Amino acid sequence: MRIHLPKKHLADVLSQVERVVPTRSSTPGLHLVHLYNRDNQQLVFQGSNMDIDIEAILNADIEASDVDHFSVPAQVFGQIVRALPGELVELSLDDNELNISSGSFATSLQLADASTSPSLDFPDDYQGTISSSILASAFSHVRYATAVAEYQAIFRGVKLELSDNHTRAIATDGFRLAYYHIETSSGMDANVVIPAKAVDEMTRLLAEGDVQLHVADNQLSLATGAYKLNVKLMEGTFPDYERVIPADFIVSMLIDSKQLTETVKRVALMADQNANNRVDLFLKDGTLQITAEGGYGHSQEALEVSQEGSESQIALAYNAAYLIDALATVSGDMRVSFSGTTSPSLLTSLQDPSYLAMVVPLRTS
Amino acid sequence: MRIHLPKKHLADVLSQVERVVPTRSSTPGLHLVHLYNRDNQQLVFQGSNMDIDIEAILNADIEASDVDHFSVPAQVFGQIVRALPGELVELSLDDNELNISSGSFATSLQLADASTSPSLDFPDDYQGTISSSILASAFSHVRYATAVAEYQAIFRGVKLELSDNHTRAIATDGFRLAYYHIETSSGMDANVVIPAKAVDEMTRLLAEGDVQLHVADNQLSLATGAYKLNVKLMEGTFPDYERVIPADFIVSMLIDSKQLTETVKRVALMADQNANNRVDLFLKDGTLQITAEGGYGHSQEALEVSQEGSESQIALAYNAAYLIDALATVSGDMRVSFSGTTSPSLLTSLQDPSYLAMVVPLRTS
Numbered sequence A, B: 001m002r003i004h005l006p007k008k009h010l011a012d013v014l015s016q017v018e019r020v021v022p023t024r025s026s027t028p029g030l031h032l033v034h035l036y037n038r039d040n041q042q043l044v045f046q047g048s049n050m051d052i053d054i055e056a057i058l059n060a061d062i063e064a065s066d067v068d069h070f071s072v073p074a075q076v077f078g079q080i081v082r083a084l085p086g087e088l089v090e091l092s093l094d095d096n097e098l099n100i101s102s103g104s105f106a107t108s109l110q111l112a113d114a115s116t117s118p119s120l121d122f123p124d125d126y127q128g129t130i131s132s133s134i135l136a137s138a139f140s141h142v143r144y145a146t147a148v149a150e151y152q153a154i155f156r157g158v159k160l161e162l163s164d165n166h167t168r169a170i171a172t173d174g175f176r177l178a179y180y181h182i183e184t185s186s187g188m189d190a191n192v193v194i195p196a197k198a199v200d201e202m203t204r205l206l207a208e209g210d211v212q213l214h215v216a217d218n219q220l221s222l223a224t225g226a227y228k229l230n231v232k233l234m235e236g237t238f239p240d241y242e243r244v245i246p247a248d249f250i251v252s253m254l255i256d257s258k259q260l261t262e263t264v265k266r267v268a269l270m271a272d273q274n275a276n277n278r279v280d281l282f283l284k285d286g287t288l289q290i291t292a293e294g295g296y297g298h299s300q301e302a303l304e305v306s307q308e309g310s311e312s313q314i315a316l317a318y319n320a321a322y323l324i325d326a327l328a329t330v331s332g333d334m335r336v337s338f339s340g341t342t343s344p345s346l347l348t349s350l351q352d353p354s355y356l357a358m359v360v361p362l363r364t365s
Helices: A007-020 A074-083 A132-145 A196-205 A257-270 A320-328 B007-020 B074-083 B132-145 B196-205 B257-268 B320-328
Strands: A002-006 A032-038 A042-048 A052-059 A069-073 A088-093 A097-102 A105-110 A128-131 A157-162 A167-172 A176-182 A190-195 A210-216 A219-224 A227-232 A251-256 A278-284 A287-294 A297-304 A306-308 A313-319 A333-338 A345-349 A355-359 B002-006 B032-038 B042-048 B052-059 B069-073 B088-093 B097-102 B105-110 B128-131 B157-162 B167-172 B176-182 B190-195 B210-216 B219-224 B227-232 B251-256 B278-284 B287-294 B297-304 B306-308 B313-319 B333-338 B345-349 B355-359
Touching: A002 A007, A007 A042, A007 A052, A007 A074, A007 A088, A007 A196, A032 A074, A052 A196, A069 A074, A069 A105, A074 A097, A074 A105, A074 B257, A105 B257, A128 A132, A132 A157, A132 A167, A132 A176, A132 A196, A132 A210, A132 A320, A157 A196, A176 A320, A190 A196, A190 A210, A190 A227, A196 A219, A196 A227, A251 A257, A257 A278, A257 A287, A257 A297, A257 A320, A257 A333, A257 B074, A257 B105, A278 A320, A313 A320, A320 A355, B002 B007, B007 B042, B007 B052, B007 B074, B007 B088, B007 B196, B032 B074, B052 B196, B069 B074, B069 B105, B074 B097, B074 B105, B128 B132, B132 B157, B132 B167, B132 B176, B132 B196, B132 B210, B132 B320, B157 B196, B176 B320, B190 B196, B190 B210, B190 B227, B196 B219, B196 B227, B251 B257, B257 B278, B257 B287, B257 B297, B257 B320, B257 B333, B278 B320, B313 B320, B320 B355
Parallel strands: none
Antiparallel strands: A002 A088, A032 A042, A032 A069, A042 A052, A052 A227, A088 A097, A097 A105, A105 B297, A128 A210, A157 A167, A157 A190, A167 A176, A176 A355, A210 A219, A219 A227, A251 A306, A251 A333, A278 A287, A278 A313, A287 A297, A297 B105, A333 A345, A345 A355, B002 B088, B032 B042, B032 B069, B042 B052, B052 B227, B088 B097, B097 B105, B128 B210, B157 B167, B157 B190, B167 B176, B176 B355, B210 B219, B219 B227, B251 B306, B251 B333, B278 B287, B278 B313, B287 B297, B333 B345, B345 B355
8 A cells, every 4th residue: 555644644643652552562563553544545553552552543545555554663663754854755565664755765664563463442332422621621630649659559540430410530549639520421321440541641632622432341442533542441449539528627728829839849848758748737817837847957938818717727737749739730719628637638729619639637746 | 147149149059059069979068068258248159079169159248247157958958049939038047057038938957067078179360261152162062972981981081172372172982083173272281181071060151251271280170250160180191183083085075964964863763773873875976875774674865965076986884873963063064074985084064164073984894
């Protein structure tokens, strides 16, 4: 087969495929991208890393020949295409070579044996549909709260709840929790836990328009624009998060997200990184005093806030990084609500009521 | 003492000092920056990593007290200053603490014991003077050709020749050489070999105006703007580079630097990285053909060039990275002159005749 394509389209697709396909792998053929001629009108790209499969489709005018599919190393193919001198690329197949030419440049890339590669299967029909931007927003607000390394693997995933009347994403590592809830339905009913790495790849592909979703056989599939993904789901029981989110608060304050973030970052420079990066908060009479101390010395800053609640003051401590993370995905005024000195605190955004973050204070005694 | 300073000035100076002073060190006190009150008018900063000493001076209105100097960890001090909320900083000394305050933020940094720190000595008088931009240009044109790891340590340095009528910088790793020669004198006479890392720090500090130079006791000292550096020189004999630069050529070509660079980069994607990243050049009848082949396949590109010389053609091979490096610091038309298929080739810039690069071809048989 022979194909003429704009370099940019080919480079964009290969960049996405390269994000999934590993550069090297002990599994034979896993570093390959497989290309197919579909009806002389579409060039189909497929690749996998065993946990995530990707398919991309480029519309193209394809001159058919006996050979209608081939496999080449994804990274090398991508590097060549990005370096091409012209705006247009010609791909043509010899017996055992892919010829890539553009302007006065030409290269011949040896075809790889794909007989040992896993065969990939993407659904034709999907169960539900939701706006790409809503799903991307849900993922990007909660992703930070997944555990990096935890004895329970399930903490390294994001729970996605799809129901008749809402869509919800939750992540927690046991010390903090992030939650994003939208009253928009995908028209399907499923509760799945997606590995954090797969959440990142899904988020990256979610651009304009809608995304179609499908859950079957411990796999979540999505289709958006020119791309399809299959994602292997996590097994196990996600913690009963609703039980731990407090509903009663003794004190709360309103404060600008950016101001609180910058102050915590500044004060925490003196915090002891070997002691949970501890910062102390003392709220009284509309003044929030933030302090830290460690081996290098101590620091403090006071902020004026709008204070409410039955108690006149509260003193408690947090891991500074948890506060900073919880504030990173929102802007504008935040309400920080304290349920007690040892029970979880809630951070909610006045601009985006879909978002809620919970942080457990440090034990200070 | 008590000092009021613009945050920006203090942050700039600390960033430069932090580049030299190590974050951690097994040598006691090496991670510290030492500050002195000089005549109640200047705040003097000093630090070292044993190979490079740095001094910086900030003009400031200093309220004197009994204690007129102190030492604190450079990195922590720098981090705090960069995070300060206000435009102005107040520094004040307690018995054993440096108080840093800005806006509503205040921190107290414990003073460190500097009694074990090496004492630093910067010259008051300098032997020579040259334009900072000329010296920076000389260094930045040749730095790339230093050896990364080589059995002869001297290859890891840049030779600086200061004479009555010229200033010259040279670097070589035995396979290629870079040379920068200016008919401008610093008014002093010295030949020194400077470690590549020290060259980088010197280049970074060379901004506007002139730089003063001094060589004594196997140490190069420089003073430019608010900064002084002492740099430990390398010992040993730098190779006799003038002997190896060829003067007679059988063929040469004129070609745009950027065009040649991009073509070599593109073609070299197919080169075998385990075989010196080899690219082949074939020049004939005003056409330069560049080819490469390796495990993934092969590639080629042809460029029109302006050709001269007694021979009608030449075929030879290079390490692609050496060609790319030699072209990276120049733009516009280059003359590439070939002395033979196994003897060194020269690259010179028509726009900047001060620069010359030599590359030894690969043995192709």
